[in-house]
Amino acid sequence: MTGSSPAEDGPGPRSGPRAGRVPGAAAEPGAVPAAIADAHRREWAFVLAATARVAGDLDLAEECVQDAYAAALAAWSQHGVPRNPGAWLTTTARRRAIDALRRDRVLRAKLPLLIEPDPPAAGGAPPGWEPGEEGEVIRDDRLRLIFTCCHPALAREAQVALTLRLVCGLTTVETAQAFLVSEPTMAARVTRAKKKISAARIPYRVPGEADLPDRLDAVLTVVHLLYTTGHTAPAGPDLVRADLVERAIGLARMLHALMPDEREASGLLALILLTDARRATRADACGRLLLLEEQDRSRWDRPAIAEGTALVREALRGARPGRFTLQAAIAALHAEAPSYGETDWRQVAALYDLLLRVWSSPVVALNRAVAVAMARGPAAGLAQIGELEADGRLAGYRYLPAAKADLLRRLGNREEAAQAYRDALALTDNDAERAFLARRLTEVTGLVQGAGNG
């Protein structure tokens, strides 16, 4: 099969850091594996999306793309890293798919994928086409791929699993680890989702204008969920799962680049960048969780904040900003404030009001209560938290008793604060968060550490 590999030196329109590198026959040791790892991270979605169109079957496409990456090791070691690794991999994977289809017409329709023809180009060449190897043209199908993975007919956990697997190229083991489920469970989840795509004829296409807002929201929700799962790991010793965070940032960047006019895609990227700018300061050297007010703002990632803030400004233009944009605007206010106390809390509370209008979520209402407490005093915030408790939808949500405890503590109501900290502790499995709550509980009960009722 290596004999059928394409010429190494294609034109390089997908400019990454490696594009433009002169192919060197004598690569330094480790350079080729590094180039392959880089191409895996950078190009997987493009290669798979383009191969799926030819294979007409997600399983076959995945297999051929894996083969192409494997073939790259030998070919690139011998001839040097091609100028456009993505095009080389795509051409190789697509050729393998065509070979497989010719060889085995019977097996072909295992999991057929319904590929919608491209809409007729309205004036000029359609965007997203890229020259591949040997003069052919490869369409950038990454949006089709991610919209298919995040189709609303698939359960959210299946959407997340498929996105990690097909768009990010994670293995089943890695995907299982990310969501703390067993490997067979994750494998079954992915298989079931792929079967549904095929059997129910979920089309491989970008939704039309009428469906786009809802469908895009589903995609952005999956990416945001990946980010939040990485941002505060649901369980275990580490607060942050850096691998998931990086994947989520990569996906958000991809969506923004492919849909520059979609304000919510800009909003999500901004939100993630602005939140993640604080990553280094969210825990101290011992892994202790630090609240926003305790964080060393001089160590926040200023370039990320600048990029995020610029994106928010852009996304806020025009009427009725969406929920990701509004959350990003709130994050921007925090990022730009010189200190916790000097944050524009009235503006934060006002943005939460707007957010509640487009996204009626009790979690948003809880955050608004915290902002109101800062703008108008703990008692005002506590009143809103009381309403949320009565509402009942946040029963079992660990941040409700934690927020309540904090406001009670600030009001000097130690007894009730202690009870609320205990309630929060009972709901928290993340070690860093548990340690923080236990520390606060010790403070309000005035007990020496270790003398508590353990």
Added chain:
Amino acid sequence: MAEYLILIFEDENAYATAAPEVFQQVMDAHNRFAEQVPQMGGKIVEGRALQPTSTATTIRGDVVTDGPFIETKEAVGGYYLIEARDLDHALQIGKLCPARFGGVEVRPIMEFS
């Protein structure tokens, strides 16, 4: 085009206690649906309403029992077999299918080639 079955799940009690004008409204809604589907580029192959589950008989092995296979508050009360381009198209059609006392389930028909 592919075939999908739209299963209509509704609360039977709601129908049992409904006023006559409600039945008329439901009939009108289904007639309207039958007009809308071809306008959307789909096709109704067949559509039927079922007698209530109190008329159902269940057979497991050789054992015959009175009643539906599974007792639920919302039961299948009718179905449409439709033709649609893909799941998105079938779901567009399914969203218009009347089911005022419940909802619908859209299932692809298995094709043996």
